[in-house]
Amino acid sequence: MRMNKKTLALILTGLISNNAFAALVEKSSLVVDQIQIGKMDGDTEPAQYSVMFNFHNTGDDINKWQIGFYMPRSFYSLAAQNINPALEMQVCNADGGCANLHYVKSPFNAPDLSQGYFTVLEPISSFPLKEKGRYYIRLAHSNQWPAGNVSALPQNLFLISNNYTKNGVPRIYTISTELTQYSLLGYDHNQVETQIKDKLTANWQNSQSFITDSLPGIVPQPVSIKAVGSDGFTPPKQLTIHNQLNDNNSVASLWAQKIKSDWKQKKPVLIDNDSGANTGIIITEISDPKSIANSPEGYRLTINADNITIETLTQTGAYYALQTLRQIWAQNKQTLPSVTVTDYPRFKYRGVLLDTARHYLSVAEIKTLLDVMASQKLNTLHIHFADDEAFRLGLESYPNLTATAANRGLGQMVGPNMLPQNNLDTTNLTQQVYPLANSAYSGSYSAEDIKTLISYANANQITIIPEIDLPGHARALIKALPEVMVDPNDNSQFVSVQGYSDDVLPVCTYGTDISVGNQFTPTMNTIMQNIAAQFNNQSTVYAVNNEVSVGGDEVSSHAWTNDTSCRNEWANLSSLEKSHLFFQKLAASNRDLIFSGWQQFIQNESASLGKNIVAANQTGHVWVWNPSSEGVGQAVSLANNNYPTVLAYADKTYFDLAYTPSMYEPGFTWATGYSDTYSSLSMAETASKTQSKAKNPQNIVGIEGTLWSENLPSFDHLMYMALPKMPGLAEAGWSPNWVTINNKQLDWQSLATRLGCGETGFLAYLHQSFSVNYRGYPHGISRELPDDNSLCSSTTASN
Structure with missing residues (x-):
């Protein structure tokens, strides 16, 4: 691919989260005119939508090419699972000539191209992009739900030529886009803004009245x-x-x-x-x-x-x-x-989940998060170290594991993913440089790092619970140890919720000599023992020795459906039942360990418990992540069966979800359109509802807010999503329910007053103490108040 002088730019990227990644950035001659996303002709099902890229070529002819982008939607098709069965992908020119596009996927044992939310497409037949030619790419009738805001847009577009670097990495040419070039079809800005204002007004009017007094305002509110x-x-x-x-x-x-x-x-x-x-x-x-x-x-x-x-x-x-x-x-x-x-606290467990797999945070940044948590009397940091995109925990018995599993990018075994575009990220006020597809993105935690974090956390009365997700969400681990983790007998076809078709462990071989069983079994046991040993003997009052979370969530229902290793007791089980049996066997082989996980680790998709599950007396915690409409029943069932249950309902305390349904507000929206401070505070009432339905309410041990990091490429972005939601969680978890709830009204007016309007209040205190920003900085909580509210009447901040 020939490039003229105007199309070349060489940039050495900077630092993100103290994690260096360098990339050669060469700009493509393709110029985007417009990108449309939403309902188009033929999108008849509720979940269907289409994408239209309009562009032109300002450079020389481009004969052989591939185009790629990041969008948190999968463009893989699997009719048997009803994944994009009607998807049509084409590139067309202004004269009406078209070619179908093919989803480019590498063999599992080769460096990645398309996988998860990262898509690479190419014409199935020759289709040159001519000099001065105008084109459009049409991705029609995906059934993976339309984009709702800036986080869900197709972004970080690039072109791949047939050239490769000296290291064998595909050479990419970036295709620049600006937010003004995107159009969300059917989005009515004025209507959405009116809905947001009405919601903020209702929140205020439906909360307890509060009159300011001379007493100090403490967060969380004391007894x-x-x-x-x-x-x-x-x-x-x-x-x-x-x-x-x-x-x-x-x-x-x-x-x-x-x-x-x-x-x-x-x-x-x-x-x-x-x-x-x-x-x-x-x-x-x-x-x-x-x-x-x-x-x-x-x-x-x-x-x-x-x-x-x-x-x-x-x-x-x-x-x-x-x-x-x-x-x-x-x-x-x-x-x-x-x-x-x-x-004294209402709940003994008051936690935050931190996802370091999707995006890495430095030890220094995690220490700052610990400081912010401790200031609000939160006492548990639940760290998600491993997922499909990375395995970041260094293990004594597998020193080379992170060399593969903690690195990603084009040309690497674990390919690029989770690539928010820096100029589309509305939290990126300093226009920090973010990773590109060809960036070498890496980061892991050594044994010494973990000792440092545990020491710092425990000194601040915070327990750290480690989590690696199994048996799904395990792609990075599998890519790093394929000789142990890939079962040649498994020919199942599936796609996970995040778009992966190869992210489950060979569970049916555990404890057997079938296929890779003789290697897989001791490897899993050793990994679990290594992790437990690193996090043992913590000094906090509620630390559980030998506790390791195995996740256990979101295994595809089509996993292991064509796996001849699944014999005997495994033969007639559903995918979730196989997952349960695997955990039961893993726990039986490691009786000194305490296992924790999300509700699917113990339960069926309904609230019922699985038949073959880890016993309650070998379980540390079970977190319930489903929205409260389903989650309350699941939590009640767990508590009634003596499982220590933590409420992390996605519609209440998933901090990574968007504050509002505005298209300019970052974050996913699948569980709610309003994941704000009021929502976090409302967990106080929802927790009471859950306890009231349980025969053993004492087993509802606490609540948790989550920072899943698909959309959190920087520490500033993480803090934007965490603050001011976290004080709402802290108040719900610490303050007595007769303080937070009175006549079915939350103490939102009181909390908002204590959070302050910028110069004073708890948000100002956090900024001054730890140099962290928050959504709405420097105007305090004003963005979550009605326009006519007098609390922050002198503060000017738009919603």
Whole structure:
């Protein structure tokens, strides 16, 4: 392919998440005129839509070519599974000449081309793109649902010539697009904006009325906060923390550094264990533990003119009291008001899932996330280390695993995917450079990285639970160890929800000598043992030793349907039942481990439990991700059968979903069009509903917000999706339900007031403390308030 001088540009890409990726960027001579997405002629089914690319060639003739792009939809066809059975793909010129396009897929043992949401197409017969010629590409009647917003657009378009680099990587030529060139057919901007405004107004009007008082505004709202006098506490020039609770001064040492910095103490904050001290900050055992519900995380914090007293049962309670003290100080930086705060959590599990498989985050970035979580008294980070797109956890027994499985891009075994385009990402205010199809995108966590993260998390009272997704969502692992993970007896045809046709483990060989069974079985056992060993012996109050999450979700119903290794007890089982039996056998072979997973790890697609499943007494947690319309029943069934159940209903606390249905708002929309702070807070009410239906409500142990990272290419984007939703989750998980819910009304007005309008409030506190931005920065929560609301009347921010 010949390129003239105007079409060449050489750019060395920068850094993303402290993860270097370099790519040679050469611009194509193809210029996009318009891209239309939506319902077109012949799209008669609800899920059907079409895409039309209109473009022209400003350079020389291009004789042999392929075109590629990223779009979170699959263009693979499999009629047996009703995946795109009517899909038509063509390229046509202005004279009406057309050629059908072919979906270009590599053999599994070769570097990837099309897979998942990454598509490469080529004409099935010669179809040169002539100089000055005008063309359109038509992808008609896909049944994978129309795009709803900027995240779902076809993006990062490129052309592949028949040239390759020295390393055998296909040479690509980028095709530039701007948001103005896209058209979502049927999208009515004014109508959507009106709906959003009406929703924000309804949220406000249907919540508890709130009148601002003089008491400090704490997030999450404590059980009780009362004024106890008029004289406040003024820090002395020499401050001492007296730990009378025990001789473990780790929490006091951590906070001594923070207090010195926050309070601008010139002298170091001292620490002792003086049982007779009555000045400074005193940490002591609470005499009436019932007042904090006997909770190891509870505390009573009393501030008066003479001292600050923290009464608690554990160092964890002291830590949370000091978090509250830090918020009070941020609002009163000269003299702390005399108050008594009595506090303890509603749920013992208050978590966030972080997906590092789709997009890598550095250790430093995860530490910042931990800081933000800890400030809101969230206590569990559930890290998703492995999925179809990557396996990022370094394992002692398989040191070369991440060399393949933690890297992706054209020319690599794991191909490019999850490629949001930087100038289409409305959170990318600095126009940070994002990976392209030919970028070498990589990142993994060594044993030393994990030690660092666990130490930092545990010091901040956060447990880390590791997760690798099995037996589906396992493509990166399979690509890295094909001699162990690929069963030649399996000729099943399927497509996963994310568009993969080869992402399941050879489960029917586990524990047998059939096919790869003799290798697969010990490999899986060793992987599980290696992971458990890395995350063992955490020091937090609710840490579960030897806990590993195996995911267990979204196995295609057509997996293993043509696998001759599935004999005997496996023969007549559905795909989900085979998944259940695999986990049961894996657990039986590793009785020292505690297994966790999503609801499909234990349940059928309905709320019923599977026949062959891991027992409740060998289960750490089961997370329920379905929207609450289905999820409530599933959670109740799990709880009634004594499984420790965590609510992560997608319509409530999937942080990666879009705040609103605006086409300019990033995030998926499959579970709800309004994944905002009010939605996260509403989990308080939905959790109460779930508990009320359960015979064993004590087994509903908590709630979780998720940061699935398909659309989170940078830490700034992640924080945009997490904040201010996370404080809503924290309030729902910590504050008592009689605070968050009153007469079926949420305390949204109160929370919004405490979050603030930018210069003050909790969002400003997070920004000042940890240098993180949030959606709506620097105007606080104003984007989630009605236009006529007086709370942030001086703030100008559009919805």
